[in-house]
Amino acid sequence: KPDDPKLLEVANRVVAAGANLVGVLAHAGESYGLSTADALVKAAENERSATVRAAETLRAHGHACPIVSLGSTPTAHFTENLEGVTELRAGVYMFFDLVQHGVGVCGLDDIAISVLATVIGAKPEKGWVLVDAGWMALSRDRGTANQKHDQGYGVVCDEKGRVLEDVIVAQASQEHGILAIRAGSGKSMPDLPLGSRVRILPNHACAMAxxxxxxxxVNGESPEIEARWERIRGW
Amino acid sequence: KPDDPKLLEVANRVVAAGANLVGVLAHAGESYGLSTADALVKAAENERSATVRAAETLRAHGHACPIVSLGSTPTAHFTENLEGVTELRAGVYMFFDLVQHGVGVCGLDDIAISVLATVIGAKPEKGWVLVDAGWMALSRDRGTANQKHDQGYGVVCDEKGRVLEDVIVAQASQEHGILAIRAGSGKSMPDLPLGSRVRILPNHACAMAxxxxxxxxVNGESPEIEARWERIRGW
Structure with a gap:
């Protein structure tokens, strides 16, 4: 908190202990609870001004504080002013996901990561199609559960990435997922024969990856794999 | 289902398609909802008898059906009769976890897997201790949420694996966990200074691993690492 006397106290202690104070860092985690552009613009400005004020307080007391770092994909996307900021950290920004879609940050078509799964069974009497991707492939993240549209364990697309309207991963066990029509939808299940493949968009890109x-x-709708990127490990 | 005519129909189709029918396989997933020894013994016998009857039906119609395979750690632990069974698959059996403890399958001391975490902060006014293990280390599995004792994201032990009574991982973000006293407990938070280490027992061994x-x-309370086992991938 920029006005808390502890800010300066902590900075002084860090330096007295022989460490190098290089800057201040914030993460506007509360932005994930918002869902309108107005509220996100305000949250972004609030994050910026509080963090810049913290840096200014430290500079006024002799700390150089060269780095002013902001985070959170929702605020990074809706910021209108980055004055005084030197770094923007927005992890999900490169992929987006269903949580960000629910916050209003991106469209479904902007989501650039999915799990390719194969249809391995069906229970027509329950309206279920079974795929070989459960929470071991999709993660257990249910980040959309408290949003306006609960997306289950993910939104289902055809193999080319085109959304199958109102088809979600309704349930997930360790190795298997159950595709079903979203509750309350008037749609019926599209034809997904054994062996056909679907792409599942994640609630949370970090957790799925x-x-x-x-x-x-892959590039667009082409199935050709153009590159293989190793995942960076550790956190 | 052993009495369903589809059992024989599927077997005949498998063989007609040129495949080799080697046996029958069951998983008593419903056993995870039980919590008494009596109910688990009954579930185990139900799993066994249904699976063996399915094999006998197939054999009566000319299929050799040499393998009769059962699964589920709770039933594997409480079975009193394995007549006719050739294989027992019980994945969590080797580690156990808090879900199995909640079902009544094992004691806390039987759980042989944990995440070693370091204390990195505290908010004494909230009764919180912060560690460097969030759901990226512990998984998002909240398998104890609907059991009698909700264990949050895990039960906390000291570095030697001795349970700190009523201390659980109450909340987890991506990289950080929040240790707190279980709601309703009269205990107070033990002294966990910055840099000290704790072991966190998992809700679900599979998901955490x-x-x-x-x-x-490691062997018992010794911190010495005696071996490094690579995790088997794919599912």
Whole structure:
């Protein structure tokens, strides 16, 4: 908190202990609870002004404090002013995901990461299609559970990445996922024969990616794998 | 289902398609909802008898069906009769976890897997101690949430693996966990200074292990790492 006397006290202690104070860092985690552009613009400005004020307080007391670092993908996307900021950390920004879609940060078409799964069974009497991707592939992240649209364990697309309207991963066990029509939808399940493949968009890109060793990079709708990116480990 | 005519129909189709029918396989997933020894013994016998009857039906119609395979750690632990069974698959059996403890399958002391975490902060006014293990280390599995004792994201032990009574990982963000006293407990938070280390027992051994690349094997309370086991990948 920029006005808390502890800010300066901590900085002085850090320096007295022989460490190098290089700057201040914030993460506007509360932005994930918002869902309108107005509120996100305000949250971004609040994050910026509080962090810059903290840096100014430290500078006024003799600390150089060269780095002013902001985080959070929602505020990074809606910021209108970055005065005084030297670094923007926005982890999900490069992939986006269903949580960000629910916050209003991106469209479904902007989500650039998915799990490719194969249809392995069906229970037509329950309206279920079974795929070989459960929470070991999708993660257990249910970050959309408290949003306006609960997306289950993910939104289902065809193999080319085109959204199958109202089809979600309704349930997930360790190795298997159950595709079903979203509750309350008037749609019926599209034809997904055994062996056909679907792409599942994640609730949370970080959590889904962490379940895998590498990324297979494709370009648009082409199935050709153009590159293999190893995942960076450790946190 | 052993009495369903589809059992024989599927077997005949498998063989007609040129495949080799080697046996039958069951997983008593419903056993995870139980919590008494009596109910678990009954579930185990139900699993066994249904699976053996399925094999006998197939054999009566000319299929050799040499393998009769059962699963589920709770039923494997409480079975009193394995007549006719050739294979027992019980994945969590080797480590156990808090879900199994909640079902009544094991004691806390039987849990042989934990995440070693370091204390990195505290908010005494909230009764919180912060550690460098969030859901990226512990998984998002909240398998005890609907059990009698909700264990949050894990039960906290000292570095030697001795349970700190009523201390759980109450909240988890991506990289950080919040240790706190279980709601309703009369205990107060033990002294956990910055830099001290704790061991966190998992809700679900499979989900926690899948967040890591390898196992560091220790013997009892000794901190010495005796072996490094690579994790088997794919599912």
């Amino acid at each position: 962490a379940q895998h060793d590498f990324y297979s990079v | 899948a967040q890591h690349d390898f196992y560091s094997v």
